[in-house]
């Protein structure tokens with residue numbers, strides 16, 4: 001297995017705190033891994049851009065930015081913001097990233113993504129990029145909310161990342177896992193965190209609440225509120 005950079009932040013639960021459910025914005029590591037590259041002459045494709053948080057964060061540094069997302073509402077919000085900011089080198093398209101040829105968007109030399117990743121996306125990026133071009137992304141790690149007993153189908157383990165990159169023709173430059181783990185003093189603190197974060201309803205509906213309760217009742221006192229793989233790789 002390749003060498004992975006590992007970071008774990010452990011902190012105590014603070015009464016009344018609200019977690020940010022599944023939709024955290026682009027983090028410092030992802031932005032650093034992208035900004036470490038010269039961007040001014042690149043066309044960057046942001047896959048699963050949503051309403052453009054990562055796209056807008058990079059817009060002033062990049063030659064050109066293209067954001068794609070399959071959600072019409074998200075793309076409409078992104079377009080309105082780009083128009084309000086008068087960004088003419090930023091475009092957004094409503095497209096399915098797992099069912100298109102990225103070359104149809106024109107020449108692209110960097111593919112980025114924040115929390116929208118699959119083997120199909122890595123494969124399509126590999127097919128569209130030229131040797132020396134880059135992919136940089138953050139994706140959910142298998143440990144995200146692992147105490148609920150359920151794993152997101154979008155989550156990656158280290159081995160899965162390495163296999164997907166290699167099969168798509170990439171060589172890794174940086175591989176990392178970043179975890180943030182909440183320490184809970186009592187069972188009630190765990191349930192209060194879910195309630196205050198507005199996650200109880202969703203978790204009750206999909207079985208995660210029951211799984212987390214079982215974990216707490218058996219003495220578990222942690223909650224992995226964030227676990228991400230951070231990847232930068234170069235097309236061979």
Ligand SMILES: C[S@@+](CC[C@H](N)C(=O)[O-])C[C@H]1O[C@@H](n2cnc3c(N)ncnc32)[C@H](O)[C@@H]1O
Pocket residue numbers: 022023024025026047048049050051052053054068069070071074095096097098113114115116
């Ligand atoms: C967790 S959100 C992240 C949004 C954005 N990257 C950000 O940092 O705010 C995941 C996004 O991926 C999009 N998405 C998921 N699968 C997709 C696909 N196959 N093609 C295009 N967009 C997709 C969703 O519509 C959603 O906007």
